[in-house]
Amino acid sequence: MRRALLAVCATVRQSVHFSAKQMSSLVVTRVPIVLQGHNVRISGTIELLVVVGTDGIPTCISVVRGHPILTSAAIDSVKNWRFRAYRRNRSFVSYSGSLVIDAKEFVEPG
Numbered sequence: 001m002r003r004a005l006l007a008v009c010a011t012v013r014q015s016v017h018f019s020a021k022q023m024s025s026l027v028v029t030r031v032p033i034v035l036q037g038h039n040v041r042i043s044g045t046i047e048l049l050v051v052v053g054t055d056g057i058p059t060c061i062s063v064v065r066g067h068p069i070l071t072s073a074a075i076d077s078v079k080n081w082r083f084r085a086y087r088r089n090r091s092f093v094s095y096s097g098s099l100v101i102d103a104k105e106f107v108e109p110g
Helices: 002-008 020-026 068-078
Strands: 016-018 027-029 045-052 058-065 086-088 091-093 095-102
Touching (some): 020 027, 020 045, 020 095, 045 068, 058 068, 068 095
Antiparallel strands (some): 045 058, 086 091
């Protein structure tokens, strides 16, 4: 499944893949995830596959699983997150990894 999702981001060639826990530790700036116009209570988690460029900016975000309302809001937010740049053999390289986000992390506009 992950390989198929990475094919969506085929323009980025990276060989480093991190687990969800490792990806969470690489987040430098986290923009709140806002559920615009949705007054419903949705619970659960979503999983995104994120490709991060050499500058720490997400270049591709794909949905692995989760409620469509949550995934849409999460993608809009994660586009503005910043990650730590990753160095391999003295050069910065792009990388990918899973982000698992709990619905409890979402905020209502306010």
